[in-house]
Amino acid sequence: xxxKTTFICPYCFEKHKLSEVQxxxxxxxxxxxxxxxxxxxxxxxxxxxxxxxxxxxxxxxNAFSVPQSAKCPECGNTTYKHICxxxxxxxxxxxxxxxxxxxxxxxxxxxxxxxxxGVIIKELRDRVSxxxxxxLEGFADSYQRWQTNFGNSLYDNNMKLELTQSSVQxxxxxxxxxxxxxxxxxxKTLFKESIExxxxxxxxxxxxxxxxEDTMSTVNKYICKSAGIVFLLDPMQIPxxxxxxxxxxxxxxxxxxxxxxxxxxxxxxRVSNLIRNDRKLSDTTKIDIPVAAVFSKFDVIVPIVPSDxxxxxxxxxxxxKHFDMSDWHNVNSEILALLHEWxxxxxxxxxxxxxxxxxYFAASALGLNNNPDQSGKIExxxxxxxxxxxxWILKENGVIKGK
Ligand SMILES: Nc1nc2c(ncn2[C@@H]2O[C@H](COP(=O)(O)OP(=O)(O)OP(=O)(O)O)[C@@H](O)[C@H]2O)c(=O)[nH]1
Ligand SMILES: [Mg+2]
Ligand SMILES: [Zn+2]
Ligand SMILES: [Zn+2]
Numbered sequence: 040x041x042x043k044t045t046f047i048c049p050y051c052f053e054k055h056k057l058s059e060v061q062x063x064x065x066x067x068x069x070x071x072x073x074x075x076x077x078x079x080x081x082x083x084x085x086x087x088x089x090x091x092x093x094x095x096x097x098x099x100x101n102a103f104s105v106p107q108s109a110k111c112p113e114c115g116n117t118t119y120k121h122i123c124x125x126x127x128x129x130x131x132x133x134x135x136x137x138x139x140x141x142x143x144x145x146x147x148x149x150x151x152x153x154x155x156x157g158v159i160i161k162e163l164r165d166r167v168s169x170x171x172x173x174x175l176e177g178f179a180d181s182y183q184r185w186q187t188n189f190g191n192s193l194y195d196n197n198m199k200l201e202l203t204q205s206s207v208q209x210x211x212x213x214x215x216x217x218x219x220x221x222x223x224x225x226x227k228t229l230f231k232e233s234i235e236x237x238x239x240x241x242x243x244x245x246x247x248x249x250x251x252e253d254t255m256s257t258v259n260k261y262i263c264k265s266a267g268i269v270f271l272l273d274p275m276q277i278p279x280x281x282x283x284x285x286x287x288x289x290x291x292x293x294x295x296x297x298x299x300x301x302x303x304x305x306x307x308x309r310v311s312n313l314i315r316n317d318r319k320l321s322d323t324t325k326i327d328i329p330v331a332a333v334f335s336k337f338d339v340i341v342p343i344v345p346s347d348x349x350x351x352x353x354x355x356x357x358x359x360k361h362f363d364m365s366d367w368h369n370v371n372s373e374i375l376a377l378l379h380e381w382x383x384x385x386x387x388x389x390x391x392x393x394x395x396x397x398x399y400f401a402a403s404a405l406g407l408n409n410n411p412d413q414s415g416k417i418e419x420x421x422x423x424x425x426x427x428x429x430x431w432i433l434k435e436n437g438v439i440k441g442k
Pocket of ligand 2: 152153154201202203243244245246
């Protein structure tokens with residue numbers, strides 16, 4: 040990546056010049072001040088602003104880099120903590136140096152976004168990063184927030200997650216904060232081995248917030264800035280699928296009546312309009328953000344998928360330590376064929392007319408034979424192919440290679 044002069048804050052998704060980056064004092068003995076920006080970000084009461092250590096800008100002439108450190112004008116101590124001028128959250132180093140990727144997960148209500156995000160982070164940390172010779176660590180309090188919002192329920196109490204509350208009305212639970220992770224990868228060239236580090240920002244949208252373009256444009260700025268979009272499709276919301284399965288199976292996997300949720304192609308239209316407005320693209324220009332269209336809850340539809348399908352096999356990419364192009368190709372055509380068979384052509388044509396780079400996948404966050412029971416109880420998640428869309432997005436961004 041080339042030299043950059045601007046950055047996007049991974050917390051509030053505002054774009055700024057590098058020269059606008061601010062610092063926050065880290066000296067525990069320094070005075071506390073009212074932090075209006077932080078209070079606004081957290082939607083707190085401006086009459087009782089949150090308190091925080093001194094924040095300040097430093098004049099700089101260099102448009103390409105930010106000073107490593109600065110001296111607090113209040114106490115004179117040196118601080119290394121860079122913060123966003125808009126929201127005052129601490130910025131990861133990679134935000135300033137250029138290697139960060141926002142992955143957004145979208146889809147209508149109850150398509151499985153939260154389960155997908157909750158489980159993929161666990162998998163990336165424990166298994167996927169390790170197979171690719173790397174490691175994943177949370178930035179700031181991201182890992183703790185993952186534990187609170189996802190880990191406790193899925194992995195400790197073995198219960199499915201609740202549907203996500205709108206970030207418009209519900210602002211106090213911290214769920215509006217994206218989860219930020221640093222992925223370190225060993226990078227082998229002919230002569231040496233080096234470590235490359237990337238920052239990934241995951242945002243678990245509430246399906247409810249994708250229901251109209253007005254809420255979307257304020258809440259979902261991150262979608263426009265994404266390096267990849269994971270678009271989840273709930274097969275249970277396709278009548279031709281639900282009709283082939285027994286009612287209790289569908290109920291346990293659906294959480295909501297599909298007739299009451301926005302259709303996938305409507306959400307696709309809204310997402311595309313949002314990106315076009317943000318990028319000032321004409322109606323006929325295709326958007327170049329890679330879109331992974333993923334059938335979620337794949338475990339439930341296994342019985343109605345032809346038994347010779349590649350997608351029934353475990354994902355090969357991690358054990359092969361590269362992105363397996365022939366597997367990817369097979370899965371893509373199998374899922375496309377299933378979509379045709381199930382009369383989901385409206386969705387296909389939305390995707391084809393709006394995006395220049397897309398691919399079809401199927402995944403299960405909970406795993407085969409792990410449909411939640413009536414009370415929401417599950418066994419420990421044992422996901423099927425959940426990493427495929429993520430690895431494809433990495434490949435499309437040049438982070439890993441395909442073979
Ligand atoms: N069988 C099965 N069911 C799943 C899986 N993932 C999610 N579900 C079911 O789908 C329901 C909705 O999943 P969520 O992840 O909460 O959906 P969401 O897209 O986050 O929904 P909103 O937050 O309302 O937008 C869950 O309550 C489960 O019943 C899966 O991998 N397998
Ligand atoms: Mg959710
Ligand atoms: Zn200070
Ligand atoms: Zn910010």
